[in-house]
Amino acid sequence: MFAVCLRYCKDKTEAEDCLQEGFIKVFNNIDKYGFKGSFEGWVRRIMxxxxxxxxxKKQPELLVDEFPVLTDGEDEEVYDASFTHDELMAMVQELPPKYKLVFNLYVLEGFSHAEIAQTAGISVxxxxxxxxxxxxxxxxxxENRLLEKKQAVC
Structure with a gap:
C-alpha cells in the first residue's frame, strides 16, 4: 500500500503520512468491509x-492553464528506446501534482473521467x-531523456 501512496505523493514523507492516515481509516471502518471483492482492493481504494x-486540502483550486500544451501533430516522431519501469515511474513522479493525480487515477487505477471528477472535486x-x-x-x-541518452552515446 505504501507504493500506492508513493505513486501519488511528492516524496516519501508525504506518502508515509497518507499511508498512516489510510490505515487509520481502514481500522476505523473494518466493520464496513462487506466481503464483496478482495480485501486488498478495498484497502487500496481507501488509500x-x-x-x-x-x-x-493542499490544493483547493486546481488551475488548468499553468503549463503549455502541445497541439496534435507536433513532434510526431517515433523513438526506438527502452526505459525501465523505475525510469518511467520517475518521470510520472515529476509530473505537477494535479496532472499526476489524474494520470495515476486514469491510467494506473482505471478510473473514468467522471469518477475522477467526482472523487477529486473537479469537472470532467x-x-x-x-x-x-x-x-x-x-x-x-x-524526448528529453532520449536526447540525453543519445548525447551520452556520442
Missing amino acids: VNTVIEMFR GTSKSNLARARQWLKKSV
Missing part, C-alpha cells in the same frame, strides 16, 4: 481516496485536460 483527500473537462497535459508533459520528458 487512493485518502491521497485524494489530502491533495484536495478538467480531468480530460489534465490527462492530456500529463501525457504531453511525459512525452516531453521522454
Whole structure:
C-alpha cells in the first residue's frame, strides 16, 4: 500500500503520512468491509481516496492553464528506446501534482473521467485536460531523456 501512496505523493514523507492516515481509516471502518471483492482492493481504494483527500486540502483550486500544451501533430516522431519501469515511474513522479493525480487515477487505477471528477472535486473537462497535459508533459520528458541518452552515446 505504501507504493500506492508513493505513486501519488511528492516524496516519501508525504506518502508515509497518507499511508498512516489510510490505515487509520481502514481500522476505523473494518466493520464496513462487506466481503464483496478482495480485501486488498478495498484497502487500496481507501488509500487512493485518502491521497485524494489530502491533495484536495493542499490544493483547493486546481488551475488548468499553468503549463503549455502541445497541439496534435507536433513532434510526431517515433523513438526506438527502452526505459525501465523505475525510469518511467520517475518521470510520472515529476509530473505537477494535479496532472499526476489524474494520470495515476486514469491510467494506473482505471478510473473514468467522471469518477475522477467526482472523487477529486473537479469537472470532467478538467480531468480530460489534465490527462492530456500529463501525457504531453511525459512525452516531453521522454524526448528529453532520449536526447540525453543519445548525447551520452556520442
